[in-house]
Amino acid sequence: MRPFTYERARTPAEAAAAANRNPAAKFIAGGTNLLDLMKLQIEVPSHLIDVNGLGLDRIEATPEGGLRIGALVRNTDLAADERVRRDYGVLTRALLAGATGQLRNKATTAGNLLQRTRCPYFYDTNMACNKRQPGSGCSAIGGVTRHLAVIGMSEACIATHPSDMAVAMRALDAVVETVRPDGTTRSIPMAEFHRLPGDTPHIETALGRGEFITAVTLPPPLGGRQFYRKVRDRASYAFALVSVAAVVQPDGTGRVALGGVAHKPWRVEAAEAELPRGAKPAMAAILNGARPTHENAFKVTLAERALASVLSEARG
């Protein structure tokens, strides 16, 4: 961990302006990922802007009938919120499938979206990694890839996004609310928030310089039965091999997003028309174009079977 300076921001706009002034600055909220990365010098901010005191820790109803989740709402509180539990079960289930109680007590909504990949080659600073050091190459390609991406990857990066929460939010068509250094605000649909790696895997989101997340908005409830099926090697405290966030309506239509397969929560809206026909055609459409390695080819089968499990439960 390199020495850094520290300030507490007083307003979201001020936080954004402070970040804009210093390109080597980082926001810190729960710190559950950033501090680990700083200790390993994967992240080397020279300045930390503490945003915990901004009062963005409330969950409010929107005029449209949805919910506006403050950026600083802790994962534990979000999962436990009565409205979330009642109307957005997929989100509560995804949150509770992630990390541990202790981490969820610290981790925030915006921080969860911004957590970085757990690719082991990203974490080992002796290894080439285009995400950590642009242009250095990707040592994961051709290496140990069991946990890595099967779709949407590039010649530069095959990392996955580790979040469970973001997968549920993608299924729910959540919208990320931000403020920019000039004080203007914008709304970024979840579909556009995370990026595929392409040639620039170090650029992971649509956020501009200094841009600060203030909230995530959920549209009005979708109804239906909501599932988050996370499949992993051990029963708890592990990242997903594959996860399926699904909202299934009584007529068999619905939505599906996948975790553990790509650089971002993976959803193909056009493929959802296949859902009433079953898991096999639906997953074939969702993962159309997948290019797994011999080590992670099982993820394609697993995704289909995990969806079959969800659909069977939805029917049952």
Next chain:
Amino acid sequence: MKFDTPATGNPIDQLKVVGKPLDRIDGPLKTTGTAPYAYERHDVAADQAYGFVLGAAIAKGRINAIDTAPARRAPGVLAVVTTLDMPPLEKGKMNTATLFGGPDIQHYHQAVAVVVAETFEQARDAAALIRVDYARQPGRYDLAAEAPKAELVPGDSGEGSGAPPEDRFGDFEGAFAAAPVKLDETYTTPDESHAAMEPHATVAAWEGDKLTLWTSNQMIAWGKRDVATTLGIPAENVRLDSPYVGGGFGGKLFLRADAVLAALGAKAARRPVKLALTRPLVANNTTHRPATIQRIRIGADRDGKITAIAHESTSGDLEGGGPETAVSQTKLLYAGANRLTAMRLAVLDLPEGNAMRAPGEAPGMMALEIAMDEMAERLGIDPVEFRIINDTQVDPEHPERRFSQRQLVQCLRQGAERFGWANRNPTPGQRREGRWLIGMGVAAGFRNNLLTKSAARVRLDGQGVVTVETDMTDIGTGSYTIIAQTAAEMMGVGLDKVSVRLGDSSFPASAGSGGQWGANNSTAGVYAACMKLREAVAQRLGFNSAEAEFADGQVRAGNRTVPLGQAAGGDGLVAEDVIEYGDLAKRYQQSTFAGHFVEVGVDALTGETRVRRMLAVCAAGRILNPKSARSQVIGAMTMGVGAALIEELAVDKRLGFFVNHDLAGYEVPVHADIPHQEVIFLDEVDPMSSPMKAKGVGELGLCGVGGAIANAIHNATGIRVRNYPITLDKLIDKLPQPV
């Protein structure tokens, strides 16, 4: 005390304190966080600086140059020592890889420098500023690729399992060819990490040419010897102190880089230095359990009697290393006139392979016990019965040697009854509960019992308090408690009148903690010292020692009763002795046995396996403390779940390192993975083992668990997986199609 004839009646047989399920006496210290572990020895030396070890960035090659200038200029830095500052250090007797010195890189994360600074953060930051210029060389990292070149080698784990390069009895090939039912299969086990909670850590301080290391080590006497060898200083100038060890599992049997670099850093900085290996360095800088490729052939008559059995194992290690002794148990576990074992060793450039809990038997039993299950299936015989049919009460290679005790059949029978084995459907894939396919599996458990000399000193003071001093370690196993129980029993006092001091090399040298030999041998050493103390007490009181009775804090002879403390007088009494062994272990095969029973559920769609129930029935001599012994066995069973289902150091075969080198990547079981566990100890005393009549249990609880889980998965699904760990990707293509 020489133990060379079978034990007869002795004071331990009173079982007033020994054999009771007492709480650990160090429990309150552990649960309140006040047991001082190595990195927390803030009080032992003033002015401690912090060390940080830099590991090599390549797996094989040579260092051309190291630029330390930016690191030396960094804030707070007191000293930087690099591997180029000295020739390769001498290797300790137990080390394969050179721990430090010289330009050659033998494995990834080999220590190349240590930075000493005022704070931990400064040391870590400065280490990141060191620039190392490497010349990379090609290495051998793929066991399967190197296996054809592997040569026959002998091996001895040093922990009770060993075998010659090739061992033959009868005519294996002939008998196997003639057998009407046979099996010839290959099984693999992966590299595994000890993954102890406490990383390797040391505080080092020099006083003149005398070095003290407050460290975390299982084997104090070995450590002291190897520190002296490695640093080239006289052993009498070295002191190790390791009263609490936060898990070892074999990873702390030997001197490792933490102790060496703390000592070198302290010398360079002229300050005491505190240092811990980072989690990645624990995986790649220290030792691991090596991967194996095991071929097993079994031939049997149609009635299930084994006529031919062969077990051959190939593993890899650095040049000069040894094989994983995975065939050893096959020499002893089952009957059969025609036998073959062989071990081959491939040279690999991965980090050093070495002992991990039950070296040899742990991976060997994982393979053998699947093979036995497969054989039972081919024979159409229940797998419990098949093992019973092939029980032997003598060493099958040397029938003149009997087992001192062997209750494998009782373990299996009682386990089967207790577990409800009769409800198991022998046809796989038949039992379903909702989304879960349910299956049961069995395996034998087997681990040898080792006799090794162990010394202790006991002091008696005027208050009647007995203090035991021995360099024995408590690595979470309960040594403090069973040693206190032994002394209390011997001297006729309550546990509150016993104080136990462990882990200091200034104390008499014990057996140490390894190879499940610690409990029996270290308490036998305390027994020997206490016998001497009883003698001294009787003498001082003018009692005939044969008549003196030690009970209730008093000594009685005839009609005279004297408080024990009175015998100590003002100066106290001290006695020291060592238990040494004759040839009972040669004349009788001493082993421990278990029946492991497991029920699993396998998700019919996703292939996730969850263990539902586990039972171990153990026969392991006298159980000194059923509570701490049970804790050892359930901990081992948990480790067995990890080995069967999750644990694997993933090898990057191009770059030559274990990729998943932290606890997020190297997954061990969490609470949610572990179901109800039951342990039963059969009544057994083994007069051949020691005056304690005890044997070890700490590794027995692991040996066989993996096989039982694999067999349960087969019973649940009909899928036979022969490559551990049995992760869902190895099942998913063979599970029933979703409807």
